[in-house]
Amino acid sequence: MLTKKSIEKIAELSKIPLKGKELSVLSARLQKIISFVEVLKKLKTQNIEPTYQVTGKENEFRQDISSKSLLVEEVLRNAKEHKGDYLLTKGVLDAK
Secondary structure, three states: OOOHHHHHHHHHHHOOOOOHHHHHHHHHHHHHHHHHHHHHHOOOOOOOOOOOOOOOOOOOOOOOOOOOOOOHHHHHHOOOOEEOOEEOOOOOOOOO
16 A cells, blocks of 8 residues: 555655645555556466567668758747757756
């Protein structure tokens, strides 16, 4: 059984800010996932060949040919914000 403390630790390690009800919702969902994994553990898979992909598709390669690309000025003309020759975007990760 997952404890509130273990859910908080998972959230902290994942850099996911959770509060109040979010913790209990996540706890219930994770418990369902763990229960399902326990069911899967009981399946007899000793003589089953591993499946890595099911389409039969193999690697497809293409020639490495350079082609025309946009000039920096053209790209920056459509940017909301830029600093020098670089596009500015919102941060994705919360740095601490």
